[in-house]
Structure formats: structure tokens, C-alpha cells
Amino acid sequence: MPLIDMQHLNFAYREHAVLRDVNLQLEVGEHLAVIGGNGCGKTTFGHWLSGRLVQGETGNSSGSLLIDGRPWSAFEPLEHARTVQFVGQLPEQQITGLAATVADEVAFGARNLGLSVVEVDRRVEQVLRACELQALAQANPFELSGGELQRLGIGAAMAMQPKVLILDEPGSNLDPASRQVLINTLRQLRQHTTLVLLDVCVEFALQLATRFAILETGQLHHFAEPDAFLRAADRFGTLTGSPVADVGLALRARNLRAQSASLPTTVAALVSELKDLSDA
Amino acid sequence: MLEVRDLHFAHRGRPALFNALSFVARPGEVLALIGRNGAGKSTLVRLINGLAKPSQGEVLLDGDGLTGLRADQLAGRVATLFQTPEQQIFHDTVEAEVTFGLTHIGLDRTQVRQRVEDALRRTGLLEQGHRHPLDLDHASRRMVAMACLLARKPRVILLDEPQRGLDARMRARMSRLIEEERQRGAIQILICHDMEFVARHADDVLALHETGPVWADALEFFADAERARRIGVGQPLAIELCQELGQPGCLRLDEVLRVWLG
Numbered sequence: 280m281p282l283i284d285m286q287h288l289n290f291a292y293r294e295h296a297v298l299r300d301v302n303l304q305l306e307v308g309e310h311l312a313v314i315g316g317n318g319c320g321k322t323t324f325g326h327w328l329s330g331r332l333v334q335g336e337t338g339n340s341s342g343s344l345l346i347d348g349r350p351w352s353a354f355e356p357l358e359h360a361r362t363v364q365f366v367g368q369l370p371e372q373q374i375t376g377l378a379a380t381v382a383d384e385v386a387f388g389a390r391n392l393g394l395s396v397v398e399v400d401r402r403v404e405q406v407l408r409a410c411e412l413q414a415l416a417q418a419n420p421f422e423l424s425g426g427e428l429q430r431l432g433i434g435a436a437m438a439m440q441p442k443v444l445i446l447d448e449p450g451s452n453l454d455p456a457s458r459q460v461l462i463n464t465l466r467q468l469r470q471h472t473t474l475v476l477l478d479v480c481v482e483f484a485l486q487l488a489t490r491f492a493i494l495e496t497g498q499l500h501h502f503a504e505p506d507a508f509l510r511a512a513d514r515f516g517t518l519t520g521s522p523v524a525d526v527g528l529a530l531r532a533r534n535l536r537a538q539s540a541s542l543p544t545t546v547a548a549l550v551s552e553l554k555d556l557s558d559a
Numbered sequence: 560m561l562e563v564r565d566l567h568f569a570h571r572g573r574p575a576l577f578n579a580l581s582f583v584a585r586p587g588e589v590l591a592l593i594g595r596n597g598a599g600k601s602t603l604v605r606l607i608n609g610l611a612k613p614s615q616g617e618v619l620l621d622g623d624g625l626t627g628l629r630a631d632q633l634a635g636r637v638a639t640l641f642q643t644p645e646q647q648i649f650h651d652t653v654e655a656e657v658t659f660g661l662t663h664i665g666l667d668r669t670q671v672r673q674r675v676e677d678a679l680r681r682t683g684l685l686e687q688g689h690r691h692p693l694d695l696d697h698a699s700r701r702m703v704a705m706a707c708l709l710a711r712k713p714r715v716i717l718l719d720e721p722q723r724g725l726d727a728r729m730r731a732r733m734s735r736l737i738e739e740e741r742q743r744g745a746i747q748i749l750i751c752h753d754m755e756f757v758a759r760h761a762d763d764v765l766a767l768h769e770t771g772p773v774w775a776d777a778l779e780f781f782a783d784a785e786r787a788r789r790i791g792v793g794q795p796l797a798i799e800l801c802q803e804l805g806q807p808g809c810l811r812l813d814e815v816l817r818v819w820l821g
Contacts, residue, residue: 316726318696368697368724369643415597422570425642425720426596426752451723452642454595454752456791479726519727522755522796526812535820546796550803553819 280348282307282442282473288327288342297323299497301342305490307442310474312484314512315494321477322368324494325445328475329365330354346443361392363443364436370452373432374420381423381431382407382416388439402438409464410434411457425452433461437468444468445475450483462486480520481512485544506541523549530556560585561607561715561746566616568599568606576602579616582765582774586714586744589737591751591761591777595791598767600750601642604717607748609633620714635664638713642720644704645693653679653695654688657706664711678710681739683732698729705736716740716747722756734759754781758795758810766790782808 283305290298297320305311315321326332327344330351344350346362354362367373378384385406389399407413410430415423420431429452436444449465450458465487468474476483484491484505491508493500495515502508509524526549527542535556543549566580576599584590592600605611607618609630618625620636641647650656657678661671679685682702687695692703701721708716721733737760740747751757757764761777768790773780781787781798788794797812800819809815 317698317724317729369645371643424597424601430596448724452596452720452752454791455754455793457596458752479724516727519725519730522812526796526816529813529816533820546799546803550800553800553804553816557819 281305282347284345286343288344289340290323291339296497301499303499305473307473308470310487310489311492312476312488313492313494314478314481314484317479319494320497321494322447325365325447325477329363329445330359360439362441364439364441365445366432366436366447368447370425370428370432378420380417381412381420384420384431385435385438388435392439406434406438411460426454426457429453443473447477482520485521505544509542560621562619564617564619566606567614580772584746584748586746587741588762589741589747589749589760591749591757591764593751593757593764593792594767600767601719604639604719604750608637608639608717635711636713637715638708638711639717640704640708640719640721644700647704648692648700651691653684653690653692653703656692656703657710660707660711674710678706681709681736682706698725714746716745718747719750722751722753754793754795758797778808778810
């Protein structure tokens with residue numbers, strides 16, 4: 280039985296259809312990247328997965344979503360929080376407002392799971408280190424920069440060690456070095472946590488995902504391999520965040536590379552290809 | 560010319576962010592403000608737009624001090640696109656939002672209507688004028704904030720992560736707007752974590768780092784791979800390719816390919 284089983288989900292805001300016949304089965308430990316253009320419904324999709332929109336309570340919806348074989352409506356709040364955490368695009372909306380320090384903010388959710396003090400402290404220390412927040416442990420969350428706040432939101436969700444972690448544009452506020460640190464941290468989750476990345480940009484997807492999907496006109500198109508995914512993203516006009524792949528596509532457009540050849544995903548591969556082209 | 564002269568600032572209880580920071584930006588120039596999270600980029604923007612006050616030093620526009628001006632005096636000269644557009648939107652239609660900034664500044668109705676229409680057209684919002692800004696997706700909300708800014712035709716434009724969360728189509732539109740404003744002669748300061756976007760637009764960069772600020776020509780700055788890595792921003796792909804391929808430095812990918820492939 281898959282951890283997440285979404286079948287024929289349709290959803291509309293009033294008359295505006297957002298999700299059309301969406302199907303998704305995700306197993307424990309899979310990392311799925313869902314890429315799409317602005318306004319395509321990624322966040323709405325994430326809200327469905329995370330149980331923020333619940334079948335039977337939300338109008339204009341049909342289909343089914345089961346988590347571990349049960350609908351979200353059957354989950355108690357505590358079990359729901361242990362199962363899924365959703366970190367949204369706006370980090371200032373993520374913090375609780377009930378914690379005076381960054382360390383307290385990270386501890387807040389974990390404490391509410393009823394964990395021992397020792398376990399909460401262990402998780403706080405681990406998360407502060409993983410998210411480069413040690414130096415800010417005693418800072419007021421409301422005095423952080425946008426990027427620091429985004430790391431805090433993600434860290435607080437990680438401290439709850441949910442089965443499913445859904446991140447909506449996780450790198451959007453981060454400087455390049457912090458983005459790579461976060462990617463490395465999320466990579467370590469692979470075996471324990473099912474990760475869903477929602478993004479306009481393919482940078483995190485290419486480094487983290489084991490499966491890829493593009494949300495376009497309400498439909499979810501699935502891809503097992505990054506190359507097919509990148510080509511489709513380019514076809515849909517949504518590709519952004521991979522300048523290396525962009526150059527590969529530009530070369531293809533000039534008929535300088537075989538249509539069937541895999542797109543480069545690293546600078547080294549691109550340099551090698553350019554040198555070969557020059558020699559030829 | 561925008562001149563920041565001998566600026567000092569520290570957040571309460573924190574070490575000094577700026578110690579005698581000075582730089583200039585000229586009409587038609589895009590200055591990229593880069594650095595790690597928390598380096599002080601957004602704070603510097605707030606010191607320029609008057610939302611924060613330096614403990615010492617001043618900000619001058621064409622020789623006139625901006626530091627002591629009231630918000631309404633500053634608003635016609637300096638406009639800001641904040642990171643979170645929801646925090647600068649408060650009317651219930653897109654058109655009313657864009658119109659608001661043009662009232663009481665001496666324009667007649669026809670001029671106001673023309674400016675609003677022009678700003679909505681340039682930002683792709685002409686068909687969305689009747690909609691509530693907060694019913695739009697996040698990228699379109701940013702364009703609403705951008706339309707408000709453009710309609711005012713400010714001398715100085717402060718852009719805090721304008722490309723954040725935009726898909727390829729919307730990024731292209733934002734890029735076009737930045738270049739159009741360059742042509743108009745606006746002074747633009749661009750906070751950006753995306754070095755490809757920086758490479759595309761910046762003439763100069765001001766990199767903020769705990770070891771001290773670096774103000775340099777963009778090409779010269781990014782040519783030093785070790786410094787770019789140490790500051791935590793990395794290099795744009797075009798420069799990286801130039802160095803790997805032994806070509807002269809260049810910030811434009813299309814130019815690199817043209818030279819290399821002929």
C-alpha cells in the first residue's frame with residue numbers, strides 16, 4: 280500500500296478548475312519534485328497533499344486521497360502533525376509568533392508532539408546545525424532576514440520528523456551557499472522521509488528528486504528520468520533554474536547536438552560537450 | 560547620481576552591519592547588492608528608502624540629502640519593490656492599487672489614467688485591473704507592486720529579489736522591465752540571490768560580507784572565483800565557462816557560445 284494514494288482528484292476554486300484528474304502514488308522515502316509555472320496550482324496541490332484541503336469539507340472537488348490507507352479527515356491533529364509538515368512560500372507566515380528565540384521556535388512543534396526534553400533538545404541542536412542557525416539560536420525570529428526565516432521554517436518542520444515533508448519553493452529566499460547546504464541536508468532525509476518539492480525552478484529537483492512531475496493546466500505529468508523531465512519543462516515553457524540545461528537546449532535548437540542526446544546537468548559535462556563541438 | 564556616503568548602522572544589540580559604507584550609482588545603472596542571508600542587503604535598502612535611519616552618514620540624490628526627508632517627499636524619488644508584495648498591497652482592485660500612488664502628486668485625470676494603463680500593460684496586468692490583487696497568484700502580485708512602482712516613474716528603484724519565484728515567462732517580463740527602466744535613466748539597485756539574473760543585468764556589484772563590503776565592476780568581481788565562493792554567491796555560468804574554456808571573461812551566456820562556437 281503506498282504512503283500517499285491520490286486518485287482522480289479534481290478541484291476548482293468556484294468555477295476556476297485548478298486540478299484535473301490528478302493521480303499520484305508515493306512510497307515511503309521517495310522524493311518527488313513537482314514543477315510548474317506561476318499560478319498553475321502547485322500550492323493548491325501541496326495543500327491537498329498536506330490535508331489543508333479535506334475531501335467532504337471543500338466544495339468543487341472529487342476523487343480520493345488516502346494517506347496510509349485513510350483519508351485526512353480520519354486523522355487526529357497530533358497524528359496529522361506527525362505525518363505531514365508543509366512549509367509554505369512565505370516564511371514570515373510560517374513562524375508561530377509564540378517563541379522568543381530561534382531555538383524555541385524550532386523546539387515548539389517537537390515539544391507539542393509530547394517528546395521528552397532530552398529528545399527535543401537533541402532535535403533542536405541537530406536542526407540548528409543542519410540549517411546553519413546555531414549563531415542565531417538566541418535571536419528573535421522576527422528580527423531575522425528573509426533567508427534566515429526560510430531556514431527556520433524548514434528547520435522547525437524537520438524537527439518534527441514527519442513522514443512526509445512538503446516544501447513550497449524552499450530555496451527562493453536563500454543565497455547560493457545556503458541553497459547548497461539545504462540541498463545537502465535534505466539529501467540526508469532520503470531514506471526516512473517522503474519529500475515533495477513544489478517549485479518553479481528545477482535546481483532543487485535535479486539534485487534531490489527521485490521522481491519528477493510537471494503540473495500544467497491542472498494535470499500532473501510524471502517523469503522517471505531527469506532528461507525527459509527537462510525536455511518537457513522546456514516544451515511547457517516552464518524551465519528555469521538550470522542554466523546548464525538551458526545551454527544544452529540552446530545547442531539543440533541550433534542543431535549542434537543530437538535531439539536524442541541527454542541534456543548536460545553539470546558544468547563539467549557542458550564544458551566537455553563544448554570542447555568536443557569546437558574540435559569537430 | 561545616488562551617493563551613499565560614510566554610512567554607519569547596527570541593529571539593536573547586534574554587531575555593526577555598516578562601518579563607513581560608501582558607494583555611488585549613476586542614472587541608467589543597475590547595481591546588484593549581493594551576499595549571504597543576513598549580510599544586510601535588505602537593511603541597506605531600508606536605509607536608502609528612509610524606513611531605517613543610519614547612526615552616521617547620509618544618502619544623497621543629485622547632491623540632495625534623502626536621509627531627513629519625510630516619506631511623502633521620498634516617495635516620488637525612491638520606490639521599492641519589497642520581497643513580499645502582499646505587504647505593500649492594500650486596495651481591493653489592481654487598478655485602484657496602481658492609481659493610489661498617483662493621486663495628489665499634481666497629475667490630472669488623463670495623465671493618471673494613461674500612467675495606470677501603461678503600467679498595467681507593461682506588467683501584463685491589463686486584463687486583471689478589476690481583480691482583487693490578493694486573488695492573483697504570487698508572481699502576479701509582485702507584478703502589481705511593480706506596476707505601482709513603474710507608474711510613479713521614480714529616479715531610484717530598489718528591487719528586493721524581483722525574480723524570486725517567477726517562472727521563465729514572468730522572469731523574462733521582469734528582465735524586460737529592468738532594461739526599460741535602464742533606458743529611462745532610472746538608478747536601480749537589485750538585491751538578488753540568482754547570479755544568472757545578476758549577470759544579465761548588473762553593471763556593478765556591491766557584495767556585503769563580514770570581512771567588509773566589495774564594490775566592483777560586475778565582470779571584474781565575478782572573475783575572481785575564490786572571492787565569489789568565499790562571499791557565498793558563486794559565479795554565473797558564463798564566467799565559469801569562459802574560465803574553463805580559456806576565453807576572455809563575459810557575463811552573457813549567448814555571447815560565450817557565439818565566440819566559442821562561431
